[in-house]
Amino acid sequence: AQSVSQHNHHVILSEAASLELGCNYSYGGTVNLFWYVQYPGQHLQLLLKYFSGDPLVKGIKGFEAEFIKSKFSFNLRKPSVQWSDTAEYFCAVNAYASKIIFGSGTRLSIRP
């Protein structure tokens, strides 16, 4: 069965600090990987996705993620965070056209 682990439940950073949020998944076959962001009081928004090809994926708002197949990881990164990045971040995985499984989420708080 598919599963997704996000080990950081709450991350607190100062503005301009670099960010890396961990995501590990468990699945025996080919997967699609996603990072979603949910700003306070808003719906989920897709940050980036990996289906195939270049394992380094660039998304919106300066975010990127790297798929490392050998480690079953898909960590999210941003070189310099802003106060507006304060949100909940969800890693997710699915097999082709199949149900998507979400991680428990990481709350990111940015100190101005």
Next chain:
Amino acid sequence: GAVVSQHPSRVICKSGTSVKIECRSLDFQATTMFWYRQFPKQSLMLMATSNEGSKATYEQGVEKDKFLINHASLTLSTLTVTSAHPEDSSFYICVVASGRSGELFFGEGSRLTVL
């Protein structure tokens, strides 16, 4: 434009009543739709997989008699919360899978508040 339309976006009902939420695929025919629930400050949890023309597949712990799912056409799936109680208050989201590209498209979600 929106690929998936979910309605209503907000609904408030009294305890004991039933509420129907619709999910429409606007751009393509969807044989499979997924229903998720998100409680405040929690992640999205899959409730069931809705299959066109057949019974839905429910995740463990989800009461199929309480959360009725109907996927009568290739563009419409409905979730009915029967005899709703305050603990059913949540954000319900449908997700549609494109069989052609494998991409997933999210509905806007429906916030249910049961008084």
